[in-house]
Every structure is written in C-alpha cells, then in structure tokens.
Amino acid sequence: xxxxxxxxxxxxxxxxxxxxxxxxxxxxxxxxxxxxxxxxxxxxxxxxxxxxxxxxxxxxxxxxxxxxxxxxxxxxxxxxxxxxxxxxxxxxxxxxxxxxxxxxxxxxxxxxxxxxxxxxxxxxxxxxxxxxxxxxxxxxxxxxxxxxxxxxxxxxxxxxxxxxxxxxxxxxxxxxxxxxxxxxxxxxxxxxxxxxxxxxxxxxxxxxxxxxxxxxxxxxxxxxxxxxxxxxxx
Amino acid sequence: xxxxxxxxxxxxxxxxxxxxxxxxxxxxxxxxxxxxxxxxxxxxxxxxxxxxxxxxxxxxxxxxxxxxxxxxxxxxxxxxxxxxxxxxxxxxxxxxxxxxxxxxxxxxxxxxxxxxxxxxxxxxxxxxxxxxxxxxxxxxxxxxxxxxxxxxxxxxxxxxxxxxxxxxxxxxxxxx
Ligand SMILES: [Fe+2]
Numbered sequence: 001x002x003x004x005x006x007x008x009x010x011x012x013x014x015x016x017x018x019x020x021x022x023x024x025x026x027x028x029x030x031x032x033x034x035x036x037x038x039x040x041x042x043x044x045x046x047x048x049x050x051x052x053x054x055x056x057x058x059x060x061x062x063x064x065x066x067x068x069x070x071x072x073x074x075x076x077x078x079x080x081x082x083x084x085x086x087x088x089x090x091x092x093x094x095x096x097x098x099x100x101x102x103x104x105x106x107x108x109x110x111x112x113x114x115x116x117x118x119x120x121x122x123x124x125x126x127x128x129x130x131x132x133x134x135x136x137x138x139x140x141x142x143x144x145x146x147x148x149x150x151x152x153x154x155x156x157x158x159x160x161x162x163x164x165x166x167x168x169x170x171x172x173x174x175x176x177x178x179x180x181x182x183x184x185x186x187x188x189x190x191x192x193x194x195x196x197x198x199x200x201x202x203x204x205x206x207x208x209x210x211x212x213x214x215x216x217x218x219x220x221x222x223x224x225x226x227x228x229x230x231x232x233x234x
Numbered sequence: 235x236x237x238x239x240x241x242x243x244x245x246x247x248x249x250x251x252x253x254x255x256x257x258x259x260x261x262x263x264x265x266x267x268x269x270x271x272x273x274x275x276x277x278x279x280x281x282x283x284x285x286x287x288x289x290x291x292x293x294x295x296x297x298x299x300x301x302x303x304x305x306x307x308x309x310x311x312x313x314x315x316x317x318x319x320x321x322x323x324x325x326x327x328x329x330x331x332x333x334x335x336x337x338x339x340x341x342x343x344x345x346x347x348x349x350x351x352x353x354x355x356x357x358x359x360x361x362x363x364x365x366x367x368x369x370x371x372x373x374x375x376x377x378x379x380x381x382x383x384x385x386x387x388x389x390x391x392x393x394x395x396x397x398x399x400x401x402x403x404x405x406x407x408x409x410x
Contacts, residue, residue, distance in 0.1 A: 009409050013241045014350035021243075023348030026288035030399045033408035036374045040354075040410060044303040046310040052264055063261070084236050093264075097251025106259070107247035109295075123251040123261050159245065161252060167301055168409050172345055172352060174242040191350050192240035199239045222236045224409060 008035075009168075009224050014191035021187040022148055040168035040225075048093050048127050048163075057125050060096070060138035064121030071117055072101025072139035074214035077175070077202065081132045081162055081221045088132020089169075089223065095125045095161040096136055103142030112144050137214065143182055155182035155189060162221055169225030176201045177217070241352065244345040246295050253297060253314045267313035269302065269327040280391045281325045281357065285315060285344065288399035292321040296346040304330040304338060329359065337365035337372065344396065353406045357394050360387045379405050 010033075017028035056063040061070055077096075081089045099105050099122065102114040106122055120139060128134045143153050157174040164170065176183060178201055183189050189197065199222065208216030244252075254261035272278040281300070285293040294316050302309040307328065315321045330338040337358055344353045358366050366372055372380050382404045385392035396404045 009238065010351070012238050013409075016349070016351055016353075018350060021348070021350065023243075024350060025348075027293070027346060027348030027398050029353065029403060029406050030288075031379075031403050031405075033406050034375055035408040035410060036371050037410060039371060039407055042303065044308055045301055046265065047308070054262065082236065084238065086236050095251055097248060105247040106250055108257075110247055121250065121259070121261060123254060123259070125264075159242075159248065159251065161244075161248075167341060167343075167354075170299075170343060170352065171239060171241060172244045173239055188242055188350070192242070196237050196240040199237060200242070220239075222239045224238050 012193060012196045014193070018187065018191040021191055040166060042166065045163060045167055046093070048091055050091075050127060053125070053127055058134075058136050060098075060120070060122060060124045060136065062137075063124060064117075065119045068119050070100065070120035070139050072120075072142075074137065075140050076135065076137055076208055076210060076214050076216045077158065077219055078133065078135040078205075078208060078216070079202075079219040079221060081128050081134060081164070081223065083165070083169070083223060083225060086222075088128070088130075089164055090128055090130045090132055092128050092132075092163045092165070093125060093161075094128060094134045094221075095123075096138070096158055097123045098138065098158045099141040099144055101139050101142050103144035105144075114142070114144070140177075140215075148187065153182050153185070155180045155186050160221065162223060164223040164225055166225045169223040171221065171223055173221070174200060175217075175219045178202065178204055241350060243347055243350050244297055244352075246347045248297055248345070249314055249316060253312060256314055256317055265310055265312045267311055267323070267325050269300065269309040269311040269325060272326045275328055277328050278326055278390070279329050281327060281340070281385065281394060282322050282391060283385075283394040283396060284320065284322050285346070285396045286398065286400070287348075290400065293346055293398075294321045296323075296344055298323045298345075299343045300325050300327065300340055301343065302327060302330050302340040305333045306331060332362075332365055336369035337362050339369075339371075342396075351409075353398075354409065355396065355404050355406050356383055357392070358384045359392060360384055375405050379403075
C-alpha cells in the first residue's frame with residue numbers, strides 16, 4: 001500500500017489500489033511512491049497554438065458526421081480550468097472522449113451490444129480561452145455495462161484529459177451527471193475521496209442552455225500544481 | 235483554496251480520443267511518438283520498452299507520455315501500447331542534456347485502465363553513470379531501486395521496461 005501524508009495532494013485523489021475496481025489489483029504500484037520535493041516545480045510541457053485547433057474540434061455533434069446528424073440529446077458542456085487558487089489557466093489543451101447516446105464507444109475493442117452511430121465519433125478538443133474557459137457541443141452519452149462485477153454499469157460520463165501549467169497539473173478525469181442513480185454503485189466514481197468526489201458531477205446550467213437546441217452543463221476543473229502558493233490546508 | 239478535481243482512470247477506450255491516428259481513427263492527432271523527425275537529426279535516439287502488470291503480462295492498453303526538457307529543448311510525445319504486436323512503446327527523440335544540476339533524464343507519465351491516478355517515473359541513461367551517481371533525485375531513491383530508473387543502451391536505442399509490481403517494480407514518484 002502507498003503511504004499517504006496528511007495534506008499531500010494525492011490524498012484528494014483516488015488511492016492507487018482500490019480492490020472494488022478489480023483492474024487496480026495487478027496494476028497499482030505496491031511499493032511506496034518516492035517523494036522528492038521540488039521534482040515537479042519546473043513549468044514545462046507542450047505549448048499549444050490556436051492554429052492547431054480544427055473548426056469543429058470542439059463540436060462533437062459535427063466532427064463525426066457522414067450523412068446526417070448524430071442521434072441523442074444535444075448538450076453544451078462548458079467550464080473553467082483553474083489552479084488551486086481559482087485562477088483560470090489560459091491556452092491549455094482540453095481533450096474529451098465519450099460513448100455515443102446508446103452507450104457504445106467507437107473504439108474497436110468495445111464489444112457492448114449497442115449500436116454505433118455513423119455520424120458520431122465521440123472525440124473532441126479545444127484550448128481554454130484567456131480566462132481559462134472551455135466549451136464543447138456534444139451528445140449526452142448513454143450508460144454502458146462492464147465486466148467488473150455482476151450487473152455492473154458505468155454511469156453516464158465524459159472522459160476529460162487536461163494539461164495545465166506544469167507536469168504535476170496533468171489530469172485525466174471523468175465528468176458525471178447530476179442525479180444519476182448509478183453513481184452510488186460505481187466503484188470508479190466511489191474510489192475518489194468523499195471530500196472531492198462531488199467535484200466530478202457537473203451542474204445543470206439553465207443559463208447556458210440554448211433554447212430549442214441543447215441543454216447546458218457546467219463542469220469546472222481544478223488542477224494540482226504548485227503555483228503562487230503551496231498547498232497546505234487539508 | 236480550491237480542492238482539486240479528482241483523477242479517474244483513462245479506461246480502455248482512450249485511443250480514438252488521445253491517440254487517434256496511431257490507432258487508425260479519423261481524427262487528427264497533435265502529438266505522437268516522434269518528438270523529433272528522426273530524418274532531420276543525426277543524433278536521434280529511440281527509447282523503447284514495455285509495461286508489465288503484477289502477473290508479468292505486458293499491458294496492451296497503456297498510454298504513455300514522454301516529457302522532456304533540458305534547458306534547450308522542450309519536447310512532448312505520446313503513444314499507446316496497443317498497436318505494436320509486442321505492446322512496446324517506441325519514442326523517437328534526441329538525448330536530453332544535463333541541465334547542470336543533475337544527470338540527463340526524461341519524465342514518463344503512464345495512464346491505463348486499472349490506474350485511477352496516473353504514474354510518474356523518470357528515465358535516466360546507462361551511459362551517464364558518472365552524472366547518475368550524483369543526481370539529486372536519484373539520491374532520494376533507495377540505492378537498491380535506482381537501477382529501475384536507468385535505461386540500458388544498445389547502439390542508438392535505449393531499453394526501459396516498466397514493472398508496475400514485483401521484485402523489479404519501477405520507482406514511481408508521488409505528486410507534490
Ligand atoms: Fe468510459
């Protein structure tokens with residue numbers, strides 16, 4: 001088991017070994033992780049340019065079209081990527097991937113017996129703006145079954161990958177939907193500490209809902225990483 | 235102070251979102267396993283290896299990012315282990331220089347199904363044994379485990395296998 005220091009940033013994340021999520025058993029490191037103060041202080045990593053973003057990269061309702069529109073409930077997902085001080089992180093890459101409205105991934109390994117949507121890829125990306133805000137148009141994904149335990153279903157979710165300012169701010173997470181009854185039964189969601197779990201559940205956002213077009217959801221993302229001040233509270 | 239959004243696993247189906255061209259999906263990919271164009275650099279190197287789970291099986295669905303900075307170059311690459319028949323990752327890069335404070339190294343981040351939080355490790359180079367002996371980060375690692383962070387050299391290739399568990403378990407660094 002990995003030892004946890006009170007107040008260490010890892011204590012706000014899931015443990016590496018979480019046997020209710022069976023795949024962690026053979027893949028979580030057994031030995032204590034090595035703590036080297038300062039090892040992640042350098043701000044470095046990819047530098048992103050606006051020019052690389054395709055016009056429909058942020059619009060999953062358009063970027064997979066072949067001969068029509070994707071099926072399902074259209075939605076707008078937006079939010080702010082920020083540091084632990086709440087300061088927005090501009091010009092950082094946000095990547096999104098997800099199942100279609102039937103709960104099926106286009107990935108070749110996904111064998112779930114639900115239809116693919118010929119007009120939906122399920123992948124997108126954007127850069128945050130000067131305030132750290134991002135926005136995607138997409139389709140609400142379906143829940144899907146998985147083999148972790150008997151009658152296991154993943155709650156509806158979007159997968160997010162975010163960079164931030166430095167190597168320790170790197171985050172891969174999932175966004176969930178308010179009121180989903182499956183959250184209670186999902187070991188991946190439940191693996192996160194009670195203090196932070198709810199931060200993965202988006203808020204329904206009527207203000208950003210576009211009349212006659214799409215429902216709005218707000219999902220802010222707070223990244224690790226030492227910036228102006230150290231993380232000292234708990 | 236805000237609390238951080240907790241990490242979740244990358245899951246088994248990341249490829250069409252994060253490494254689409256490598257896996258043959260119709261979506262452009264910004265970063266791949268070529269941090270430099272090997273045709274343009276006489277001094278290009280290959281860093282290759284596999285990821286082993288606790289059963290000593292190769293992991294076919296990991297995504298690995300290579301972050302490299304040495305004061306002169308700031309390079310980034312990303313590859314999945316699912317397209318090579320032996321589940322190898324292969325990066326084309328140039329060898330980092332020392333930044334003056336320690337031995338040259340690159341950082342790897344591993345993401346995979348079964349990891350709720352990604353893992354950070356470093357690759358040092360076998361042919362830098364003098365600098366490795368005085369590297370401040372390596373000196374923080376118990377001596378018996380330092381070898382797990384050193385890539386073996388053969389020609390212009392460096393070999394670096396990653397063991398999640400077992401007697402040769404790779405050293406991973408805590409996020410701080
Ligand atoms: Fe998923």
